[in-house]
Amino acid sequence: MGERQVRLQDPRAEFETLYREHHRRVYAIALRFARDADRAEEIVQDAFVRAWRSLPSFNGDSRLSTWIHSVAVNAALDGVRSRSRREARIDREVDLERYAAEVGRAMPEADLDLERAIAGLPDGAREIVILHYIEGYPCAEIAERLGIVEGTVKSQLHRARKLLKEALA
Amino acid sequence: MSDIDRDRELEARLTRAPREADPGRDLWPSLAEAIGAAPRPSAGPPSRRLVPRLPLQIAAALALFAGGVVVGQRWGDSAPHSGAGGPIERGEYPLATAAEIQRAGSEYVSALSRLDESAGAFEREQGVDAALSTLQGAAWELARLRPDDPQAGRLLYTVSEARNDGEEPTVSF
Numbered sequence: 001m002g003e004r005q006v007r008l009q010d011p012r013a014e015f016e017t018l019y020r021e022h023h024r025r026v027y028a029i030a031l032r033f034a035r036d037a038d039r040a041e042e043i044v045q046d047a048f049v050r051a052w053r054s055l056p057s058f059n060g061d062s063r064l065s066t067w068i069h070s071v072a073v074n075a076a077l078d079g080v081r082s083r084s085r086r087e088a089r090i091d092r093e094v095d096l097e098r099y100a101a102e103v104g105r106a107m108p109e110a111d112l113d114l115e116r117a118i119a120g121l122p123d124g125a126r127e128i129v130i131l132h133y134i135e136g137y138p139c140a141e142i143a144e145r146l147g148i149v150e151g152t153v154k155s156q157l158h159r160a161r162k163l164l165k166e167a168l169a
Numbered sequence: 170m171s172d173i174d175r176d177r178e179l180e181a182r183l184t185r186a187p188r189e190a191d192p193g194r195d196l197w198p199s200l201a202e203a204i205g206a207a208p209r210p211s212a213g214p215p216s217r218r219l220v221p222r223l224p225l226q227i228a229a230a231l232a233l234f235a236g237g238v239v240v241g242q243r244w245g246d247s248a249p250h251s252g253a254g255g256p257i258e259r260g261e262y263p264l265a266t267a268a269e270i271q272r273a274g275s276e277y278v279s280a281l282s283r284l285d286e287s288a289g290a291f292e293r294e295q296g297v298d299a300a301l302s303t304l305q306g307a308a309w310e311l312a313r314l315r316p317d318d319p320q321a322g323r324l325l326y327t328v329s330e331a332r333n334d335g336e337e338p339t340v341s342f
Binding site for chain 2: 023025044048
């Protein structure tokens, strides 16, 4: 994906181009975190609204795609956590088959058994697996983002691998 | 298969997982609506490292100056005007002056941007000199319009210093 500079002479047109270039990546993150298409769309919108608001503070130290990705991950984490708090009160379960159907539509090349297994992980482990194995974040950065120690990230990964292997056996 | 092999196979499957997904519908219209309601990106408060004050001041000053020239020329024309493309009558639209100034300033910035992308060294130097000369005029106009504003005075001083540091201008207004 080519990098581009954002010029603010026509911010909305430039931002639409930015959105078109990156929204599929952001939607993938959002869908895996939320496990629900409607909620994923909300996270995408939230991520890009955050990006729009903070675009002037983008300092060019990182690649634009890296920055957008980081904003999206934060929006996804915040979205999942706020939803988890609400759902904890009403004991609502995620519909994994409906989720798998959406993954199959949105990512035709996806390994659906694996996606179902990831989606079935406990929240903390699922977030860490997505960030580490799929999005490529190192353990130290995940620890910093989640506000936990690196050892906890590694132990969650160990636990997640065990659960995934059991689910896929 | 050993546990290590199963770990490796799992990690391989995880790293092959797609990193892009199609939302299935165009989310841009609702996003455009949302950002229309959101505060628009602006340059302030600027990051000093990445948004130097001088270029911002210069752009603002030039926008005022160039816009003032455009509006002044149009208002100074005594012939009657009509039609959508005609000049704006004083009082017809209270924000007309600001809109004209903003448009003229944007054209100036666009011209400088194109110069930076495609120009050779000589052409670029001429362009920069023309830009500084215009800015100096703009700074004078700002200082005239706001004689008690220390920012306007500092801007005129800064632009004049910047221009005097260079060679004799090859293009002047």
